[in-house]
Amino acid sequence: MPLKHLPARLESLPELMDFISDQAVQKGFSAEAVYHVCLAAEEALVNVINHAYPKASPGDLAVQVASSDAFPLILEIRDQGAAFNPLSLPDPDLDADVSRRKVGGMGVFLIRRMTDEVRYRRERDTNFLTLAFSGTRRPETFGTPA
Amino acid sequence: MDIVVTREETLSVFALRGRLDAVSAPELEERLNAWFNEPAANLVFDLSGLDYISSAGLRVFLTAAKKIKSRNGKLGMSQLKPNVQEVFTISGFIALIPAFESLEAALEAVR
Numbered sequence: 001m002p003l004k005h006l007p008a009r010l011e012s013l014p015e016l017m018d019f020i021s022d023q024a025v026q027k028g029f030s031a032e033a034v035y036h037v038c039l040a041a042e043e044a045l046v047n048v049i050n051h052a053y054p055k056a057s058p059g060d061l062a063v064q065v066a067s068s069d070a071f072p073l074i075l076e077i078r079d080q081g082a083a084f085n086p087l088s089l090p091d092p093d094l095d096a097d098v099s100r101r102k103v104g105g106m107g108v109f110l111i112r113r114m115t116d117e118v119r120y121r122r123e124r125d126t127n128f129l130t131l132a133f134s135g136t137r138r139p140e141t142f143g144t145p146a
Numbered sequence: 147m148d149i150v151v152t153r154e155e156t157l158s159v160f161a162l163r164g165r166l167d168a169v170s171a172p173e174l175e176e177r178l179n180a181w182f183n184e185p186a187a188n189l190v191f192d193l194s195g196l197d198y199i200s201s202a203g204l205r206v207f208l209t210a211a212k213k214i215k216s217r218n219g220k221l222g223m224s225q226l227k228p229n230v231q232e233v234f235t236i237s238g239f240i241a242l243i244p245a246f247e248s249l250e251a252a253l254e255a256v257r
Binding site for chain 2: 010013014017032035038039042043046049092094095097098099101103106107109110113
């Protein structure tokens with residue numbers, strides 16, 4: 001199964017995104033489905049880049065690609081930073097007006113909306129965030145997963 | 147991402163092309179900060195060439211919307227591509243920045 005890992009720095013993002021986009025294209029995903037994969041993946045990768053490690057000493061950021069019967073594309077994003085479950089964050093207040101709308105919280109919200117299934121687990125020193133994509137989900141069916 | 151800024155006396159147009167992601171968002175933020183140092187009050191984002199936006203881009207738009215509001219200016223955006231429109235819609239940001247189907251309509255509303 002394809003694996004790519006790079007230092008958890010913003011400079012690594014374009015190469016990781018190209019890798020992920022290529023994987024979705026190889027699965028035969030539509031342009032729209034590839035967009036959803038890229039968006040969810042960017043949000044997950046940027047969370048690791050911005051928060052997992054001390055700024056001065058970025059550790060490893062790995063993307064492992066897998067698949068199952070239900071999900072032709074599964075991305076497992078791994079880091080060895082501080083234990084953190086991004087799915088524990090509350091949804092942003094989508095109805096707030098400009099003055100009260102907060103800038104944070106959108107990344108995890110978009111991950112939830114763009115994936116068919118998302119799970120977090122911590123094993124030993126490693127955070128695993130697993131994003132699963134059917135490639136056939138329509139935007140209008142997007143909802144907040146349980 | 148390419149950013150082309152067109153200035154008039156009271157109105158500026160930021161035309162964005164390509165990808166507005168975590169890598170390119172700081173560049174847009176910098177250009178906007180420079181623009182906010184000037185007295186112009188009204189701003190239109192021409193998004194006809196924007197192919198991709200993530201939360202890093204939404205964040206820059208929200209900051210701009212807050213600043214424009216605080217100086218009683220007007221803000222609009224035009225010609226969102228379907229994928230970009232979808233991100234604005236599900237994030238609720240579509241309600242924060244008026245969206246128009248043509249640049250002319252956006253300019254008319256903001257001028």
